[in-house]
Structures are given as structure tokens and as C-alpha cells.
């Protein structure tokens with residue numbers, strides 16, 4: 001086959017993109033072991049046609065591994081990097097992380113990495129270099145492993161009020177949903193802001209809410225409490241309402257010595273629901289809700305407005321957690337674009353030894369408006385194209401990628417080895 005390829009590439013005279021597609025790319029895909037059902041040619045996205053999308057069908061859905069765009073012979077490929085980045089950012093191309101550009105002689109492979117940036121990982125000046133291309137585009141490297149557990153549980157907490165716990169819970173869940181993950185939000189706050197923020201009027205939740213977990217009278221299996229696709233955006237929710245105050249006050253007096261493990265144990269039984277991520281939105285208090293959330297969580301995410309009082313409050317948070325949960329980091333939120341945050345960021349890193357996410361979510365009216373309207377920033381972006389909501393949605397998308405990369409990404413997205421590794 002290799003010899004066939006060598007002669008193919010030597011004989012293939014390409015005068016146009018069409019020539020390259022039929023004389024080079026289709027044989028190349030065959031050579032790499034892909035079958036015709038593994039690729040779509042002229043793939044129709046709502047933003048236009050892509051030359052090739054290579055992937056496989058899972059659960060009746062075509063899941064792309066990588067995208068391939070053909071440019072005319074002799075064109076300078078690097079000029080099209082921004083176009084590849086544009087494609088890789090399209091929500092409906094979800095899990096595709098690699099983009100290939102070729103002009104029939106040169107071939108460049110880009111990775112849209114988890115930190116939200118496009119990196120060139122290989123540039124082959126000569127398509128005859130087939131072994132190395134094959135290693136990089138081998139489908140085995142792109143298949144994600146199945147997650148075996150109930151999903152990663154991320155508690156969002158800060159003892160300081162109004163710093164964006166709810167805003168972050170909703171929009172991070174929405175960003176991850178957009179990337180193709182199955183997400184659930186558990187509203188563990190009697191203020192029920194994430195319930196409202198997902199468009200559900202809390203009193204209407206009756207017995208189908210988080211309170212049922214803590215009252216003996218109404219105890220129900222946790223999966224019965226889920227509101228599927230709560231706001232028409234494929235985010236599932238276990239809602240809350242004001243009665244959670246009294247229920248938890250009673251619950252915290254109960255004799256049960258393992259009471260703070262209750263939420264964790266119930267979440268374990270959600271395995272068959274196959275969530276990739278479960279977010280717990282918490283109130284700004286260090287009471288039983290805090291204990292429940294840090295016991296149930298695999299990770300803690302700490303939103304902060306990066307102002308002095310918030311930063312001072314981090315010492316209480318660290319005392320309270322006592323290393324009982326892995327803190328993924330602090331997320332700067334509701335930060336004014338004009339504010340220089342280098343000092344607070346340095347303080348968080350150096351004094352509190354906490355990671356801080358590179359992507360900051362800035363203060364924008366649209367972020368506040370959308371939760372008020374019971375929709376996510378992504379739904380607002382769709383309604384009003386090309387304005388501030390797009391920029392805000394973009395910030396949440398990049399933050400979600402940074403979150404993925406800070407969690408051991410292997411379970412979720414296959415990591416392609418680096419070129420250095422393959423060549424070693």
C-alpha cells in the first residue's frame with residue numbers, strides 16, 4: 001500500500017483543489033485505514049461547507065476526529081490558519097480537536113488545544129512523508145475513552161456572596177454541553193438562583209427538587225428529582241426552593257454522623273444517567289451546604305471578583321476546606337475590563353498558592369441580563385448575533401476548555417501525543 005501511495009503521489013498531477021481531493025486525499029484516507037463511512041465530504045455546517053470531516057458514528061451521531069481543508073496547489077497554507085481556527089470553534093463540530101490543511105504538496109496539522117488556542121503541531125513540507133502523517137492522524141489516537149463513573153462533580157463555592165457562583169454554574173454547564181458533554185446542575189441554595197436562571201419558577205418544583213433528599217417524609221431516588229433539559233438547552237437540573245432552609249436546618253440537627261456524605265452517596269447512584277459533569281451551586285455560607293458540597297465534589301471551583309474583600313475571604317475558604325477537596329482554581333468573574341488585575345492575581349498565586357484560570361469573565365450587562373431572563377449566555381448569543389453576548393459567550397467557552405485541561409483530560413478527550421513524542 002505504501003508503494004502504491006508513493007507512486008500515487010508521484011503520478012498525481014493536481015491542477016485544482018478538486019484534483020487534490022480525489023487524487024490525493026481520498027487515497028490518503030484509505031491508506032490511513034479510514035473507511036468511507038468514517039468521513040464526510042463537503043460537510044455541511046450552518047456556517048458553510050467543509051472539504052472533509054473525519055470521524056465515526058456513535059449513538060447515531062457523527063463524531064468528528066479531525067477536519068481537513070484542501071487549498072489550491074502552491075497556495076500558502078499558513079494564511080488559512082485563522083480559517084481552520086474558525087471551523088474548530090464551531091459548536092456543531094464539538095469534539096474535533098485537529099485541523100489539517102493541505103495544498104497537495106505541503107500538509108499542516110493544527111490542534112485546537114484545551115486552553116482555547118490553535119497550535120501548529122506538525123508541518124510536512126512533503127506529502128511523501130507518509131509514516132509520520134499516518135502516526136499523527138491514526139484514528140486510534142483520537143478515540144475518547146468511555147468514562148466509567150457518575151461524572152466529575154464540580155462544586156462551585158465561595159463564602160463571599162454575589163461573586164458569580166450561580167452565573168458560573170449555569171454558563172460553564174452550558175459551555176460544556178455545547179462541547180458535547182452531558183451536564184447536570186444541582187442547586188443547593190435555598191435562594192434557588194440557578195433554578196430561576198434556568199427558567200424554572202422555584203415554587204413550581206413542588207416535591208421534585210433537592211429538598212426531597214433531606215426530608216424523610218418525601219425521600220425519593222435522586223434521579224426522580226431531575227428536570228431534564230430544564231431550559232431547552234440540554235442542561236439537566238435538580239432545582240431548589242426556599243423550603244431548603246428549613247429542611248436543611250432540621251437535617252443538620254439529625255443524629256446521623258454521616259449526614260454530610262448524603263449528597264455524595266446519592267450522586268453515586270446517578271451512574272446510569274452517564275453525566276460527564278455535575279455542577280453543585282452553593283450558597284455563600286459555611287454551614288451544612290458547604291459540608292455537603294465539599295464532600296460530594298471531586299473538585300472545587302472558586303469564583304471571585306478579585307476585589308480586596310474577596311481575596312481576604314480566601315483565607316476562610318482555605319481554613320474551611322482543610323485540603324478535603326482538590327481546588328481547581330479561582331475564576332475571576334464580573335471583573336471590569338479597565339481594571340488591572342495583575343496585583344490580585346499575583347496575591348492569589350503567591351500568598352494563597354491557588355491556581356487562577358487564565359481566562360477572566362468580564363463584567364457585561366448581558367451576563368447579568370441572561371440569568372434574569374432564565375437563559376444561558378449561549379442562548380442569548382443566538383438571539384442577538386454579533387454583539388457583547390458573543391464576546392461573553394466566547395469567554396465562557398475558553399474558560400470551559402481551560403477547566404477541561406485542568407482536570408485530568410484523558411478520561412474525556414483523547415490526547416494526541418506530541419510530535420516530539422512520536423519521533424522519539
Ligand SMILES: Nc1ncnc2c1ncn2[C@@H]1O[C@H](COP(=O)(O)OP(=O)(O)OP(=O)(O)O)[C@@H](O)[C@H]1O
Pocket residue numbers: 160161162163164165166167168189191193282283284333334335361362363364365367368369371
Ligand atoms: N460577569 C458578569 N457580568 C455582569 N454581571 C454579573 C457577572 N457575573 C455575575 N453578575 C451578576 O452579579 C450578581 C451576582 O451573581 P451570582 O448570583 O452569579 O453570584 P453568586 O455568587 O451566585 O451569589 P450568591 O452568593 O447570592 O449565591 C447577579 O446579579 C449576576 O447577574
Ligand SMILES: [Mg+2]
Pocket residue numbers: 165166167189193194281282283
Ligand atoms: Mg448564587
